[in-house]
Amino acid sequence: MTLLQRLRDGDGAAFATLVDGNAASMLRVARMHVSSEAVAQEVVQETWLAVLQGLDYLEGALPERDRARLEAHLGECDECTIYLDQLRATMRLAGRVELDRLRPEARDALTQAFDAWVASR
Secondary structure, eight states: OOHHHHHHTTOHHHHHHHHHHHHHHHHHHHHHHSSSHHHHHHHHHHHHHHHHHTHHHHTTOSOHHHHHHHHHHHHHOHHHHHHHHHHHHHHHHHTTSOOOOOOHHHHHHHHHHHHHHHHTO
8 A cells, every 4th residue: 555545544543644744845935935944844835735635636547637637727827837947857856855754743734634634524
């Protein structure tokens, strides 16, 4: 069973593994685009909430009509294309920066959001 499948099944340990394994890179990217640490932490939290909401797309389980619509938008939207290119470049460079972590209260908020997401399903 993949990590995403475990996440979809409501496995809190899978969610913690994803957050812990990716928070440092996400924080580095967020800091490049915002003016304060607090805002960077909030951006990372909001991104994880979007991940939870976008699992169907990530797993290839999004209905074909919706997937085609999303991919058509991504293919035609210059702003989204530029953003994705910048994000990919930033992620390639992110491994060269020293490790950071989410604040404990931010991680707790994400855990609560995950629990609420599981309960709503």
